[in-house]
Every structure is written in structure tokens, then in C-alpha cells.
Amino acid sequence: MAMVERKETKYVVIHCADTPADMDVGAADIRRWHVDERGWDDVGYHWIIKRSGQLEPGRDQRLQGSHALAVNSKSIGVCLVGRGDNFTEDQMYTLHNVIQTIKDMHPEVEVIGHSDVEPKKPHCPGFNVKEWYQDEFIG
Numbered sequence: 744m745a746m747v748e749r750k751e752t753k754y755v756v757i758h759c760a761d762t763p764a765d766m767d768v769g770a771a772d773i774r775r776w777h778v779d780e781r782g783w784d785d786v787g788y789h790w791i792i793k794r795s796g797q798l799e800p801g802r803d804q805r806l807q808g809s810h811a812l813a814v815n816s817k818s819i820g821v822c823l824v825g826r827g828d829n830f831t832e833d834q835m836y837t838l839h840n841v842i843q844t845i846k847d848m849h850p851e852v853e854v855i856g857h858s859d860v861e862p863k864k865p866h867c868p869g870f871n872v873k874e875w876y877q878d879e880f881i882g
Contacts, residue, residue: 746784747816749807752849754818755842756811758788758857759868764829770799773822783809788820790841796833798841813860819845819852827869839879846880854880 762768774786786801787809793799801822802808810820821841823834842854856872857864 746803747807748805749816749818751817752819752845752852754811754814754860755845755852755854756814756818756820756857756860757838757854757868757872758810758820758822759826759830760791760822760824761826761867762824764794764825766824767794768824769793769797770801774801777809785809788822790819790821792821792823792834792837792841794824794831794834796831796837798837811857811860823868827866830869842876842880 760768760773770786770791773788773791777783777786785806788801789804789808791799791801801820804819808815808818808820810822811818821838823830823838825831825834846852854872854876856870857867859872861867
């Protein structure tokens, strides 16, 4: 499947890798899972946030992702390594910063969780993204 340029950016979709706290993977590992094990053309997410808070690039941000079927054509996917009960403060700090950077480029973007657009993933990313966003950005 050929990669397609994303024409619009309406959403930032937050995901989790659903990994235990002692499993610190990064973009290269997740790319391997997506390409070698699932047969995708590249890693599905645009950004991966490691346990240390380090931000790693995934799929080119100009391209359509493969992370939330209903909104792939109009969203940027950000994946936190871990799951809702074990994210680090450093990860949440980086998440705030990457969202702010995306909002600077796309002011009208809506920040949502994977579970908001995928009923089969009710626990991804493991926290209520809309509430977190309200607390972090709106106050």
C-alpha cells in the first residue's frame, strides 16, 4: 500500500503502546511490530513518546497515518509507550509540548483519545484525553 499525503489535520489522536512499565520500547521497535509483524508500509504513528519522555519521530507527519481508521486521513497519531496506569511525568510533559507544537501549526485541531474514535479500543490510551486536555490547556 502506497503512502498518501494527508490533506487536512483536524485531530491529534493519543494512543498507548499497551506495554508494561518495565518495557521501554521506541519508534524502531514499534516500526518493526507494524512493518514486520502486521505487514504495514511504516509505523502507524507520527510521534512516539518513550518512558524517559524522549520524543521520537515515526511516520512522516505530512503523510496519512495508520493508527485510527476512522480519522487516519485527517489526524496526527501520538503514541505513549506504556499504558494509562504507568505513564511517567516526563511522558506527560512531552505530550503537552508536542500537542502545543501541533496546535501552533494547526490551531483548530481537536485532541482526542484513540478510544474516542475506535469502540474496539475502549482503554486506549488509558486516560480520559478530553479531561486531561481541558485541565492542561483550558484550565
